[in-house]
Structure formats: C-alpha cells, structure tokens
Amino acid sequence: MSTSQQQHTLSAYSYGKDDVRILRIVRDSNDPASHHVVEYKIQCLLSGSSLAPSYTHADNSSVVATDSIKNTLNLLAKRTPGVQILVPETFALVIAEHFLRTYKHIENVHIDIDLLKWSRITLNNGPNGNASSSGLTSTSPFDKSKQHPHSFVRDGNEKRYVRAIGKRDASGQPSIDVLQSGLRDLVVLKSSGSAFYGFWRDEYTTLPEVHDRIFSTSVECQYDIKLPAKPLQDLLNPSTSGKDLPPFDAIAQNAISHILTTFATHSSPSVQATMYQTGQAILNDKDSSSVVQVNLEMPNRHYIPIDLSWAKEENIKEDQAEVFLPSQHPSGLIKATVTRSN
Numbered sequence: 001m002s003t004s005q006q007q008h009t010l011s012a013y014s015y016g017k018d019d020v021r022i023l024r025i026v027r028d029s030n031d032p033a034s035h036h037v038v039e040y041k042i043q044c045l046l047s048g049s050s051l052a053p054s055y056t057h058a059d060n061s062s063v064v065a066t067d068s069i070k071n072t073l074n075l076l077a078k079r080t081p082g083v084q085i086l087v088p089e090t091f092a093l094v095i096a097e098h099f100l101r102t103y104k105h106i107e108n109v110h111i112d113i114d115l116l117k118w119s120r121i122t123l124n125n126g127p128n129g130n131a132s133s134s135g136l137t138s139t140s141p142f143d144k145s146k147q148h149p150h151s152f153v154r155d156g157n158e159k160r161y162v163r164a165i166g167k168r169d170a171s172g173q174p175s176i177d178v179l180q181s182g183l184r185d186l187v188v189l190k191s192s193g194s195a196f197y198g199f200w201r202d203e204y205t206t207l208p209e210v211h212d213r214i215f216s217t218s219v220e221c222q223y224d225i226k227l228p229a230k231p232l233q234d235l236l237n238p239s240t241s242g243k244d245l246p247p248f249d250a251i252a253q254n255a256i257s258h259i260l261t262t263f264a265t266h267s268s269p270s271v272q273a274t275m276y277q278t279g280q281a282i283l284n285d286k287d288s289s290s291v292v293q294v295n296l297e298m299p300n301r302h303y304i305p306i307d308l309s310w311a312k313e314e315n316i317k318e319d320q321a322e323v324f325l326p327s328q329h330p331s332g333l334i335k336a337t338v339t340r341s342n
C-alpha cells in the first residue's frame, strides 16, 4: 500500500451495547406476594465528536467501555423506581438522561427498548383457585380479583398444531386411530412459588438449593386424541354435524387452561413435579376423555440474579433479587409423558 494514500472522512459513528437483556421484579411493599415483572431487550449507543479519535487515532480516553454501559443499564434497572421502570418510555428517558448528565462529552444517546410482554395469568375462580379457566384471557383492568399476583404469560405467542397420520382400515377405508394435537411456545413465568432443593449432590454440584426462585418455561404440550373406530367418511359426515368427533376446540382450550392454572397455582418443588400435575389435570378434564396420553416438554429458562455488589447493591439472594439476566443458553430440558390408566 502506498503511504501517500488519501485519508477519507469518518462521517458517522456510534457505539454501545446491544441486546442487553434485563428482567426486573417490582414487589408491592404492602403485599410482598404481589409482583410486577418487566422484561426488556435494550440497545444503548453513544456518540459525540470527542469519540472520533478512538476511530481515527486509536485514542480510547473518551470511550466509556460497552461493558460499563451494560453495567450501567443493570444498575439503573435496580435503582429506577417501580413506576418508572415498568414503562419502557420512562425507562428510556431515565437511561438517556443518565448518560447525557454523567458524560459531558457524549452528545447523543440512542436507546432502543423492546418490551417482552408478560401478562398476568387470569384464573376463573380467583387467584388461588384450581379453576378450569377458559384458556388464555388477556389482562383486563376489570378482572383484578382473578389475576394471579406473580404468575405471567407471554400471551399470543403459543401455536396450536395437529398431526394426522392416515391409513386404510381392514376394509380399505381411510381411517385414523389417533390424532396428535398440541400446542407449543406457551411461554410462562412465575416470580415466586417455585423451589428446587433436595437434589443429588456430589463433587460436580455447584447449584445452590433454592426455596423461592423464578420459574419460566416455554411449554410444549402434545396430546394424543383417540378417534372413534369408524371410517373417516362417517366421522366427517355433515349430517351428524361432527357429533361423533371429540370436542377438539374444548380439548385445546382446556389444555391451555390446565397448563396455566397448574403453573400459576401449584407450589412447585421442581419442573418435573409441575409437569406431572399438569398431565393429570389435562387427563382428568371431563371434556378430554378422548385424550389418551399427554407429552410435555418444559425447557427451564433460567433467570440469573445480576451481581451488583460493585455498586454496593444487594441483588444476589434469589428470593430478594430484583434484576435478572435472562439466560436461555443452555437451558434445562425436562420431558414427561402421562398416560391415561383406565
């Protein structure tokens, strides 16, 4: 390369941290069992003419490290009062004000916040009821008594699916014995009412026992529906208006309802135990007598309390921590099949 090459202009630049994930729990001081949770994905970029030399002259003296930016977002998540952090617009203003006030050489702050929505799980028979609720209901301000104080759902995310594998019966007629129906991506989180202790300990164990933790999972629930032993053509005959068929919509709604109700109300000693209770509830539903088997998968999506001791903030004890790092890689994966016994 020739040394006489022309220098071109640095005409735009900014830097910062992307994809900063934060879950914040806001506990009600009058009613500690009542929580608000908010989960954010934040991009925070800084710029200003004093940063140009870091690009052009390898001068880092004005560079606030992106690691410090991430630490700052975590600490602001801890110190920002509940009413402000629960609203993404307000939290964006808090972040922008902080960086512009703290660093006089920063001229522009660019904050993008995505809100990952958690809605309260709504039950039919009140917050602790073992209701058969009518499935997912969006949070309504008129439904307060039915909203669970610390169990949440990312509603609208779940997908219902079905797999039908057809064959011919002995007389050559199209038939299906069992339909494989289900739902996936039903994402739920409870910020209390979950423990995990008493597990095997040996020289490989570092996990502490915990009596009150966040439990979050993306539920996949696949259930086998046994069809009446009739040719498909008869089952589908419009003149019987589907009466020979199992009530597919009710089965699907009840499955969601039992997953949410069990998740919200079962005091969970482990993911395993909650799954088993969920399978029992689905199979015991009177509308679901044609469901012969339930296959459940619940990846354990971990939320790790963020160490803020560098800022003299206590945030490590899982039952008191307020700011968490969502950490999906790796996740526990717990599976169970519950089969009807009669």
Ligand SMILES: O=c1[nH]c(=O)c2[nH]c(=O)[nH]c2[nH]1
Pocket (backbone or CB within 6 Å): 196, 207, 269, 270, 271, 272, 300, 332, 334
């Ligand atoms: O509910 C749980 N079940 C486990 O098997 C397990 N393993 C783990 O590390 N955490 C958890 N949580």
